[in-house]
Amino acid sequence: MRIRATVAAVTGAVALSALAVPAAQAADPLPDLSSLVPSTSKAAPFAAAAPADESEGDTKIKSVTVNGGKNIVVGTTVKKSFTVSVTATDPKGIYDAFPVLWHGPDAEHADGGIEPTTMDNEKVGKCTHSSATTATCKVTLVADPQTNIYGNILAGTWKVWAAAIGKDGDYVIREAYKTTKVQRASKLTVNASPEPVKKGKTITVTGKLSRANWDDLKYHGYTNQSVKLQFRKKNSNTYTTVKTIKSNSTGALKTTVKASTDGYFRYSFAGTTTTPAVNATGDFVDVK
Incomplete structure (x- = not known):
């Protein structure tokens, strides 16, 4: 049985102690948000939920973009690296921001997580300041079938979870x-x-x-799924559904179909919540 790679998330108390910097200390260097990122553990299940919604002051998260708005598709061997951008605002400016992805019915019963990768002595987010008050901070996350993507239960x-801290x-x-x-x-x-094949014969x-x-x-067969058979004529760029x-x-x-003219056949799958859409590479048939 494969060892589950799970996430020991920070508790609310840890998060608040790291984030809540008294105003009197605002002139001092602020903490590295990497101290908030849940750490991977192979020894125990998801140990504690990430903190519930918390805030102090007027820092706000404006938007979060995951993988450029595309789904995260993971195979069986190759790690999937992707970026997540957190845009936040604060009247005094943004110091840092970061996200963590987690899976489960709720935070109390989370069963998996994907955390940002970090470099020694570097902040988690690489922040670009669009104004004195707003910044977009990007992080890289890695979905790895050998570690944090440990079973089919995680598909879907x-x-x-997103956090941001202002310069104050x-x-x-x-x-x-x-x-x-995912x-x-x-x-x-x-x-x-x-x-x-001769025209009119069965293909x-x-x-x-x-x-x-x-x-x-x-890889295993995906059973009982609707798949379209499509065809495009030799000099066309458009596939049409045959059945x-x-x-x-x-x-x-x-x-089976009847041969009519030169062209390409392919199968096309529309995808499901857990599995992405995919098209086969067209196979050319020469009709005599």
Whole structure:
């Protein structure tokens, strides 16, 4: 059984002690927010929930962007690096901001997390100041099927915990500012035969829909899924749907069509909450 790589998140008391800098100390160097980032632990389950919504003063989070607005797709071997940007504002300016991704029905029962990567002696966020009061801080996170993406249970919707601190020590924490999706990578193949084929004869189109299994780090067939068979003529750039079929108990696809003209056949899968959309590379058929 694979060892779960889980997250020991900071408690509310730890977060507040690190963030809440008295106004009298505002002239002193502020703390490195990396001290707030949940640390990875292979020895214990998710130990404590991230702090609930907290704030002091007038620091505000304006927006959070995860992976450029795209879903995070993870396979079985390759680490997926992506950026998260936190834009925050404070009348005295922003000192730093950062996010953490977490999974679970609620913070009290979270079962996974993805934390920012850090360099020694560096702040978590790399902040760009658009004005004296507003900054966008970017961090890099890594979804790794060998560590923090430990099983299929983690596929689907994740929540984004975000924090920001002003130069005057004001701060804000949002337990679940927004959501994003972490998905199991998908693959789709197609083969149309025979090639070449006489016009009017039957073409058999086979293929397979599969997706990453984070429990055993292999790809398995994605069963009972609707998949479109599509065709585009030789000199066209547009695919049209011929029919829709379902993958069988092993993810295999098979159907037949009549040969009409030269062109490319492909299968197309629209995706689900846990698995991204994917198109097979078109297979050319020469019709005589």
